[in-house]
Amino acid sequence: MAAETILRKPTDVLARAGWRPGRDAGDAAMLAILKTAALGQWTLFPAAEQAVREFHGLRIAPSPDGGRDVAATGCVVDPQEARYAGPPLQRLGNALGVRLFPFGRTDQEAPLGVDEEGRLFTLGVGGAWLLGGSAREGLIALAEGTRPVRLRPRERLWRLSDMPADLTAGVRAALVAVYVLHHTGVFSARALRLRVTTLRGVGVLALDETYALRPGRLDASAEPLARAMADELAAAGLSPHGCEIAVGVPAPSGTTGPLATLDCTITLNGPAGRPTLTLSAPMGASVGPTAKIFDACEAAFAAWAAQR
Structure with a gap:
């Protein structure tokens, strides 16, 4: 039972927000994607569509247990919340050599972006950060207060x-x-x-x-x-x-x-x-x-x- 609890615990912050395995926000996610892409500065790619469809509409609260390494932070997953962060996200994408697509924003108003590999990034205090190797990992890390990887020259x-x-x-x-x-x-x-x-x-x-x-x-x-x-x-x-x-x-x-x-x-x-x-x-x-x-x-x- 203890092992099962440990394995289940990392998804608690997502489950409390309404996420479940196989979740698909469907038309609502696609409408948000289309409105974001309509600005003309974003190109949709499969990893971004998959991530947005799985998590769109979730408002993820920070873990009540506090942060593990850094302050736990909540966020909202909606590409429209970060669609006007074009220049900084695009500069980050250029520096990384990948395309980014808006994914949402944190409770501190920092934009979130997902890249062609499905990795989740944010631009906040101190510069650019890699939150996780996938959108799911990044959202859990953000809400649990796991230390992100700082991106710097x-x-x-x-x-x-x-x-x-x-x-x-x-x-x-x-x-x-x-x-x-x-x-x-x-x-x-x-x-x-x-x-x-x-x-x-x-x-x-x-x-x-x-x-x-x-x-x-x-x-x-x-x-x-x-x-x-x-x-x-x-x-x-x-x-x-x-x-x-x-x-x-x-x-x-x-x-x-x-x-x-x-x-x-x-x-x-x-x-x-x-x-x-x-x-x-x-x-x-x-x-x-x-x-x-x-x-x-x-x-x-x-x-x-x-x-x-």
Whole structure:
């Protein structure tokens, strides 16, 4: 009996609101969906329709037992309650690399959105949050006060203390980054990007050029690429020692989702003094497969940087 009670308890907050397995709000749900979609800024997809049909019309009260990790919060499930939260929800969707559809609002007037995987998100105090891997999980977590996952950009910086602060060394390090990004499944880069900023005054972007990688082994490309970059600097009247030099690995054309905006850069003569390697990604790298890929990439760079 005790085990049965434990298994049943997570659904109590939903059951008290009128939910039951197999629930379908039918025409009322579809009417709310159509009115929301009629605004022209939302595209319906199967996961959103399924979630809205199952939970539409429920007013879920916070658990009387209080929050487990954070304050328990109630909500109402009705896409019309969040249909005017278009810009912030769409920005969140863009950052995550998915589409979102309005789902409802919390008692604190924070909009709820469901994505193409059926996950439930909210925008509230402190930014964007993942409530659960499904609408049901998210609603229970909200009402029970289970700690959500905060979605935020990720960034790591490693100081390459033993690496020479010269252009050839920077290019070689960037080519290591090309290998790591390919090996960990981020993307297969086809170019390096050179950005040069003057160190005088407020700093001016003096050069921003992209150099295609040559066919064949990566290490064989290092010196030709470094020479081409050095020639470009000389032609522009710039000294490598008087500028901040950033050699980045841009995503190839056609890369989609959050990984398209992942940034990996080797910086010479920057604020840190010694050369640095920076890995950063938008909040889409906080959850799901993208988070695992970022973690693998981070571990590989940490191991490499420890040897520098």
